């Protein structure tokens with residue numbers, strides 16, 4: 001039996017990992033058109049996987065850490081390629097983040113959030129993180 005193509009867009013999940021009032025920002029190493037841009041660690045949800053399972057898997061693969069997922073932050077963002085991105089807050093429960101697939105990692109304080117060139121779709125979510133960090137103070 002043929003499986004009908006799904007209309008549902010591919011979902012990209014991102015982790016706003018927060019530690020002592022700082023956000024973990026990750027610089028993309030590839031592909032060339034995105035490399036140098038800063039993003040939330042994460043990636044595409046695979047078939048049969050829940051969104052939060054995908055987020056835990058991506059944080060292990062990309063950063064070598066286990067995270068506990070908090071709450072959704074920011075609105076769903078429509079990406080240039082038609083995918084949809086959803087971001088959750090997260091905390092590190094095991095390990096220390098290392099750039100296994102990124103060029104660089106930085107823990108940004110609230111006042112430093114605009115110091116790196118975020119991928120365009122991320123900018124409104126970074127603003128939501130800024131408000132969240134303010135609430136935490």
Ligand SMILES: Nc1nc2c([nH]c(=O)n2[C@H]2C[C@H](O)[C@@H](COP(=O)(O)OP(=O)(O)OP(=O)(O)O)O2)c(=O)[nH]1
Nearest residue numbers: 012013014039040041042043044079085119121122
């Ligand atoms: N992970 C992540 N991707 C983002 C962000 N903002 C943004 O526009 N994107 C885009 C870049 C990519 O086109 C897409 C995510 O793809 P990805 O390459 O991270 O996904 P993946 O880890 O599953 O990689 P792959 O197996 O397809 O190589 O979403 C973000 O903050 N985090």
